[in-house]
Amino acid sequence: MSPPHRVNPQPISLSPRQPKDPTTTKMARSNFSVLTILSVILLLPVLSLSFSPDSPSDRRLLVLFDDLSLKSSHSIFFNSLKSRGFDLDFKLADDPKLALQRYGQYLYDGLILFSPSIERFGGALDLAAVLDFVDSGHDLFIAADSSASDLIKSVATECGVDFDEDPSALVIDHRSYAVVGTEGDHTLIAADDFIESDVLLGENKIEAPVLFKGIAHSLNAANNLVLKVLSASPAAYSANPSSKLSSPPSLTGSSISLVSVVQARNNARIMITGSLDLFSNRFFRSSVQKAGSPKKYDKSGNEQFVAELSKWVFHERGHLKAVNLRHNKAGETDEPAMYRIKDDLDFSVEIYEWSGKSWEPYVANDVQVQFYMMSPYVLKTLSNDKKGLYHTSFKVPDVYGVFQFKVEYNRLGYTSLLLSKQIPVRPFKHNEYERFITAAFPYYGASFTMMAGFFIFSFVYLYHK
């Protein structure tokens, strides 16, 4: 079973190593026969649209701006995406020809909303279209700032992130602000309260604090799909910096999230932050010193943080797939249609992780399989061979019914694996029971002597006179 819901209607899949640009694709294949080229040209629109479950990384991103100056002011971020093989399409958010899909096919694999103040998208794009885009398994990257519009806020709300409702409020932190030349209002924050996850933020620890200037948002604690990647310090609060506080701020302390990610049930990934400047060249390059800390970093942690986070959001990391779920009776190779109670069986499944270029074996020692009928009758940890093959063997319980092999693997940052395969378990057939039970020999003896006795008695009674 492939990772769920990475939609690909095309039968042709693009090899992950293939260059992304349509023209380079053509050139790379130019030494093929004319026919091939022709077919490739014909298929090019299809090919470039294709988004294969075999290569889950996003390739075509639509970037929406409020004004095109952002393209240069955030060029480092965009260039890093380009250098990783992404195909960026820059558009103004109110472009009247804006469309995410054409003829039922999505034109993009990911959407970057760098247009915080937009009230109404141009073209066919609206809130519902954005949500449909996510619900069909595509990724979303939202950065807001103090000018965030209702539209952007409602997109975030639909994804489970609540921006501060006060439109003038900014995150203020008088203790872990970034020391800059002039004494500011402490809205430029040096945040270093990262989530502890190698999957989300990479294996290299981010040393320098991340510069943040923007609005706060909060998460619903009951929502298990959304994660706080970068949270504010306990001393932070959300208020209007230019006016005096008349009432206690609604969002305070570490309940304020600065950067959050959402992984939807269909494994679409969403990043939401209240600071568009976080991605700017200025913040990338600026040196940072956290207030109260003697250490001064030449370069802020923004570039590394953003790069690692975007890798996760665009499925270059933490994307698992489980394939070849197989089971068979011990000593056999074919998969049976039905097991009998007390059969011994072997179970195996292969799990791979997408590295951005290819599927690499996923190695973990906490993958479990359940043999499940309303509740798990067998729960076993799978052992792996470091090549992605997970394997175990167990005895079918002494209960008949329709069972399922279930692999439910939910780990922080990874896509969730939910596999199940139905398999009925039947009771013994009438001729599969033990034929002669030792404990019953006295009874056998009794019945046979009874029969013999009756025969002799009848014989004697009838013929003895």
Added chain:
Amino acid sequence: MLEEDTRKLSMADGESSREATARTLRNAFGNVFSFFILLLIGILAFSIRLFSVIKYESVIHEFDPYFNYRVTQFLTKNGIYDFWNWFDDRTWYPLGRVIGGTVYPGLTLTAGTLWWLLNSLNIPLSVETVCVFTAPIFSAFASWATYLLTKEVKGTGAGLTAAVLLAMVPSYISRSVAGSYDNEAVAIFALIFTFYLYIKTLNTGSLFYATLNALAYFYMVCSWGGYTFIINLIPMHVLLCIVTGRYSSRLYIAYAPLVVLGTLLAALVPVVGFNAVMTSEHFASFLVFIIIHVVALVYHVKGNLSPRMFKVAVTLVVSVGLVVCCAMIAVLIALVASSPTKGWSGRSLSLLDPTYASKYIPIIASVSEHQPPTWPSYFMDINVLAFLVPAGIIACFLPLSDASSFVVLYIVTAVYFSGVMVRLMLVFAPAACIMSGIALSEAFNVLTRSIKFQLPGSSGISQSGDTSMNTEGEQNDIAKTEKMDETAKERPSKKNKRKEKEPVVKASIRSRIERRLLVLPLEASVIAIILLVLLGAFYVVHCVWAAAEAYSAPSIVLTTYSREGGLHVFDDFREAYAWLSHNTEVDDKVASWWDYGYQTTAMANRTVIVDNNTWNNTHIATVGTAMSSPEKAAWEIFNSLDVKYVLVVFGGLVGYPSDDINKFLWMVRIGGGVFPHIKEPDYLRDGQYRIDSQATPTMLNCLMYKLSYYRFVETDGKAFDRVRQTEIGKKYFKLTHFEEVFTTHHWMVRIYKLKPPKNRIRGKTKKSKSKASSTSSPKRSGTGKRNPWH
């Protein structure tokens, strides 16, 4: 032997040998005649049941027959061993059902054998056709068996009358029309035939018939759970015979082999197995088995000892025996009392205590055929037989023989059981037919004899030859009458043959004088005959009407006549099942109330959660709870059972009364019996079940209400329910966890799909613009923005 005795009698009368040969000739003629009558009765029994095929089509009826049909298909495809070991994973998901071990295989094997036989004769009938026509064929057999049984009791005339009555008794027709492929179809034949063989053994004392009897009992055990009726009724009769001092070696031969062989054979049927010796239903037979041996021993000892010695022996045995018996009984009682149901199954207990089921087992009480019948249903099902039965009982006492005491016992118990459960009317019907047959034939006997004695030209003594004035039928009737009389006389005489050798001559003369004294006035006789014939005519008319109109509807296809007289067909069930089979995945699970389980597996070939085989109360209660719960809770229950589709039957649009809303209180009761958070009073307003604006909020929010009435208001704008004759309480609502995928033409079946869990979880912030429409679905409140008027 019978003929010989007859001849002896006539010789004793001093008649000439010419008359004797004439009588033999007439007997032979009567035999041929009754053979043709029986043939016609068989044809009648078969053809009266074909109305359903002619009016509708050759289709399997109702619910259980679909399961039997599916099992038969499996049997014909995979053979008997696979059938025996069949583990069905498409029902009772996820528990599955071991079909081979939980089904009475008699019907399936019968139809399977029929099919195999026909196919090996190169008659290529489909399995379905064989299944459809199994019941009519076996009702012909059943009427022949009735003839045999009644003939053993009261002679050929009564036998023929009883057979013709049974061939068209509505109660039996209701269960055996073509297409009604249910266990009862063959079981009633087996029941009557077993009784016949028992009586035959009792009359002849032949071990051959006793063995046949055990085999017939085996067939009955294979066919129907109602076999416990046999294994309790026969011991009762044996006990009755012993108590009334009618013990004989014939009784012993009739009973002892039946218990031994019958129990051994019954234990071979997988569904019965050890129940044949473990459950209380069978204890009566073992107890009587012991008693009959004790009695046999006592008779044996009595014959060998002098009276004085016998007295001593009795006191000795009684004192020792009492102690042993007390100990045995104490052990037995302790064993029985240790089980919560006292060793009885729920259905049997509800037979003994009619209020038991409604008190403790709602699942048994919920089935309509387990309800006590109403008075009109007696008239509907047995019609004029109800009036003839008492006369038949009286006739059985004139004189009382072993055989006639058996049928009296049979009808008394059957009346009681039919009063408890409407379904057991089926067991009562043959008894009523036998009794009425006896009554009718006795009445005709008396009346025609009266006419014959008083007709001018007929001599005083009823002899052959001079009855030329009578019609042939009457002649035959008299012949039958005489023979029957003689056989009736024969029975008791057989018992004490030794004594009767002398007074035979006297007795026969006396009986003739008595006969002459018993005649009725000519006019009264003629009028009475006409009235009886009229009565019979009414019966025939009623039976034909019942067969054609009342009992031939397959209930899978419904019809009504419109006011203009046109025929309107409701084929919604098959429409829905066809939709399921074409539009859903093979492994999808469909949840519905258990009534529709068999049909869904058989016609849609989809896995169901519960079906009509109600063996697991908890599982049914789970479905009942889901139907009674609010939407979200119901979704969680169904999702935990991997259900993809939910099917409800709704009759509100066309006025189909047996829909799920009318069955709903049973779902609440059954669900509440296992999951106490479902409380029946929550669904009732002041003890009344209603779905209009006075209904309770729990009722209006439960899943069954929502699935039944979703979008119902769109049909007529008022949402008027034509079954409940009221407007529904809540007309406008949306479903959040279910989506409607299919509704049949007349809205009788509605199929919903469980929505998958939401892809995203919304944040807490209320949208300022969608605040106004708080009822809109939380998932996509963005639509509120697009359609502000919505």
